[in-house]
Amino acid sequence: MSTTAIISKTAAAIDRALADGRTALVGYLPAGFPDVQTTIDAAVALAENGVDVIEIGIPYSDPVMDGQVIQAATVQALQNGFRVRQVFDIVAGITARCDAAVLVMTYWNPVMRMGVDEFSRRLAEAGGAGLITPDLIPDEAAEWFEASDKYGLDRVFLVAPSTSPERMAMTVKASRGFVYAVSLMGVTGARANVSDAAQRVVEAAHAAGAERVCVGLGVSKAEHVREIGEYAEGAIVGTALVAALGSQGVDAVGRLAAELSSGTPRSRTGA
Amino acid sequence: MTQSPDKPSGTLPDTADAFLAAGGTLRHAPGPYFGNYGGRWMPESLIAALDELADTFDKAKADPEFTGRVAELNRNYSGRPSLLTEAKRFAAHAGGARIFLKREDLNHTGSHKINNVLGQALLAQRMGKTRLIAETGAGQHGVASATAAALLGLECVVYMGAEDCRRQALNVARMELLGATVVPVTAGSQTLKDAINEALRDWVANVHNTHYLLGTAAGAHPFPAMVRYFHEVIGEEARAQILEQTGRLPDAVCACIGGGSNAIGIFHGFLDDRSVQLYGFEAGGEGVESGRHAATITLGRPGVLHGARSYLMQDEDGQTIESHSISAGLDYPGVGPEHAYLADIGRASYEPVTDSEAMDAFRLLCRTEGIIPAIESSHALAGALRVGKRLTEGRKNPQDVIIVVSLSGRGDKDVATAAEWFNLLEKDTPEAEIGAEGEQL
Numbered sequence: 001m002s003t004t005a006i007i008s009k010t011a012a013a014i015d016r017a018l019a020d021g022r023t024a025l026v027g028y029l030p031a032g033f034p035d036v037q038t039t040i041d042a043a044v045a046l047a048e049n050g051v052d053v054i055e056i057g058i059p060y061s062d063p064v065m066d067g068q069v070i071q072a073a074t075v076q077a078l079q080n081g082f083r084v085r086q087v088f089d090i091v092a093g094i095t096a097r098c099d100a101a102v103l104v105m106t107y108w109n110p111v112m113r114m115g116v117d118e119f120s121r122r123l124a125e126a127g128g129a130g131l132i133t134p135d136l137i138p139d140e141a142a143e144w145f146e147a148s149d150k151y152g153l154d155r156v157f158l159v160a161p162s163t164s165p166e167r168m169a170m171t172v173k174a175s176r177g178f179v180y181a182v183s184l185m186g187v188t189g190a191r192a193n194v195s196d197a198a199q200r201v202v203e204a205a206h207a208a209g210a211e212r213v214c215v216g217l218g219v220s221k222a223e224h225v226r227e228i229g230e231y232a233e234g235a236i237v238g239t240a241l242v243a244a245l246g247s248q249g250v251d252a253v254g255r256l257a258a259e260l261s262s263g264t265p266r267s268r269t270g271a
Numbered sequence: 272m273t274q275s276p277d278k279p280s281g282t283l284p285d286t287a288d289a290f291l292a293a294g295g296t297l298r299h300a301p302g303p304y305f306g307n308y309g310g311r312w313m314p315e316s317l318i319a320a321l322d323e324l325a326d327t328f329d330k331a332k333a334d335p336e337f338t339g340r341v342a343e344l345n346r347n348y349s350g351r352p353s354l355l356t357e358a359k360r361f362a363a364h365a366g367g368a369r370i371f372l373k374r375e376d377l378n379h380t381g382s383h384k385i386n387n388v389l390g391q392a393l394l395a396q397r398m399g400k401t402r403l404i405a406e407t408g409a410g411q412h413g414v415a416s417a418t419a420a421a422l423l424g425l426e427c428v429v430y431m432g433a434e435d436c437r438r439q440a441l442n443v444a445r446m447e448l449l450g451a452t453v454v455p456v457t458a459g460s461q462t463l464k465d466a467i468n469e470a471l472r473d474w475v476a477n478v479h480n481t482h483y484l485l486g487t488a489a490g491a492h493p494f495p496a497m498v499r500y501f502h503e504v505i506g507e508e509a510r511a512q513i514l515e516q517t518g519r520l521p522d523a524v525c526a527c528i529g530g531g532s533n534a535i536g537i538f539h540g541f542l543d544d545r546s547v548q549l550y551g552f553e554a555g556g557e558g559v560e561s562g563r564h565a566a567t568i569t570l571g572r573p574g575v576l577h578g579a580r581s582y583l584m585q586d587e588d589g590q591t592i593e594s595h596s597i598s599a600g601l602d603y604p605g606v607g608p609e610h611a612y613l614a615d616i617g618r619a620s621y622e623p624v625t626d627s628e629a630m631d632a633f634r635l636l637c638r639t640e641g642i643i644p645a646i647e648s649s650h651a652l653a654g655a656l657r658v659g660k661r662l663t664e665g666r667k668n669p670q671d672v673i674i675v676v677s678l679s680g681r682g683d684k685d686v687a688t689a690a691e692w693f694n695l696l697e698k699d700t701p702e703a704e705i706g707a708e709g710e711q712l
């Protein structure tokens with residue numbers, strides 16, 4: 001495989017957690033919500049409270065995969081004047097203060113607009129681990145394959161309950177870092193329970209050869225993290241953290257992360 | 272530039288003229304790609320539904336029962352074929368060229384939108400889906416979708432920007448009369464693009480029983496090629512009618528461009544006729560230099576929005592810029608990918624028409640022909656006047672120039688806007704108030 005030379009920062013962070021007997025915890029925050037410095041401080045608070053992989057979302061005018069809480073936060077970030085290039089300052093600011101892997105989650109047009117190569121170069125320079133791409137499927141990702149290999153970045157693609165076996169195989173093969181298993185058919189937002197579909201998606205990804213699969217969408221409690229840890233390598237929390245940051249600030253984000261981390265110890269070794 | 276190795280490189284050319292001269296065809300381009308445009312820039316969650324739709328559509332096209340049912344509804348429900356009407360008094364203002372109007376305004380529900388809606392609603396039934404969702408700006412596509420849902424006994428939910436709901440209160444009532452549920456969208460700019468975002472969010476969550484009935488020839492594959500297919504009847508009829516009425520092909524075909532469905536429908540009939548110039552007229556709003564417009568091809572640059580790579584109104588950061596037009600149906604910051612391709616290869620030309628040029632043409636058609644056009648279609652009429660003057664310049668026999676215009680819809684919905692524009696309303700009447708808010712009745 002042409003990618004074996006690349007050491008995945010995200011995979012390394014997940015493997016450290018697993019070696020510790022923990023399910024990897026992935027935490028999402030929107031860039032520039034409510035401002036750049038707060039994003040950095042909140043992300044560092046995540047890392048200090050047990051989060052292994054930080055996901056920084058670029059606010060975008062047309063976020064079709066996001067529910068109301070994240071939409072409202074990203075709209076506010078844009079109203080506060082957030083510019084895409086500031087995501088590199090945020091990534092650099094976080095990686096300077098902690099050793100969590102930092103991924104950027106972005107809809108594809110802002111990357112295209114800057115130029116895929118240019119965006120990738122600057123992300124790598126800032127110490128970023130790679131990209132999570134909610135509206136980019138591997139079928140359309142030729143430029144991103146090239147740039148991510150060139151700059152040693154992770155490519156986190158999504159798989160869903162609706163993903164066919166053929167597409168699962170193709171997407172798992174295209175991914176680096178981890179495979180993002182969407183737990184349900186829907187958009188981001190906290191939910192009372194993790195959907196039953198999640199385990200099936202993760203099993204299908206494992207069967208297709210994925211070594212690391214993390215589950216996102218609707219994950220908001222330590223209990224969810226514990227449950228996901230029974231079948232997946234990681235759990236991704238977004239909306240709950242964004243809501244905590246929005247209503248109570250950075251300290252609340254740290255407290256929620258600590259609470260979520262209490263769900264990470266794994267009952268079984270390995271997964 | 273973004274082609275994956277496994278993509279069909281396709282047989283579509285980089286420049287149109289030599290390709291057509293050598294006997295190539297631009298007709299029936301199947302997608303997903305039109306040159307560098309099109310594709311499926313969509314969440315993985317929706318890919319299975321897009322695959323199912325593409326597969327169902329491919330099989331349906333080859334099934335005489337399906338094509339027969341579409342033809343039957345077009346004839347006995349929509350009222351097709353629509354007329355081709357020569358507009359002689361109007362044409363006197365176009366340098367003396369002869370102008371023929373393709374009368375999509377005479378279709379049931381008052382615009383071309385019904386062609387696409389009936390076809391897709393039948394496909395939804397074929398897939399066993401019981402629920403239709405749609406986006407709408409002015410309300411025309413919402414009304415057409417609600418109509419098809421009522422006809423076929425399907426549930427229908429229409430997403431509409433809250434701002435548009437307020438401006439188009441009567442079309443909201445119309446959809447509700449037809450049994451649809453209208454959901455006001457308060458996200459983002461509260462207009463058409465946000466209604467599409469919200470419809471996509473609904474689709475992700477309900478794709479097991481729901482078909483997203485997209486209203487224009489944009490979005491992810493198979494929508495651009497499929498929506499075109501259902502509108503190709505416009506161009507097929509127009510070509511046969513102009514040959515019958517004048518004995519030859521036109522010099523130019525003019526259409527307005529929102530997402531581009533009526534335009535691609537009429538253009539398609541003439542794509543391989545090298546002598547026929549194709550013109551798409553985008554909404555120039557208050558003038559392209561004002562920044563308040565929807566001239567996507569004229570001033571946008573390639574990007575991805577709502578599932579397709581195409582021209583797009585975007586800022587330096589790739590954020591979508593809000594569009595502006597007096598006509599809600601053209602007020603969209605994107606455009607269908609096949610138009611982006613036809614522009615790049617030089618097969619079709621795209622120009623902006625301002626609000627005031629469109630409104631002048633609106634009034635002219637009312638006064639000279641007794642036809643009240645949709646404000647969307649008035650952009651095509653204004654464009655035809657411009658093209659007519661251009662093509663007749665210096666010609667001894669200007670009447671040898673023949674132009675076909677897609678009159679995509681009727682203007683009943685636009686009466687309040689027009690009355691306000693032309694100061695026809697007495698101050699302090701309820702009608703004046705409605706008009707001032709941009710209501711399109």
Ligand SMILES: Cc1ncc(COP(=O)(O)O)c(C=O)c1O
Nearest residue numbers: 529530531532533600647679680
């Ligand atoms: C009468 C009419 N013409 C044109 C349009 C623009 O759409 P399109 O470019 O898809 O034809 C609309 C859209 O609402 C419309 O109602």
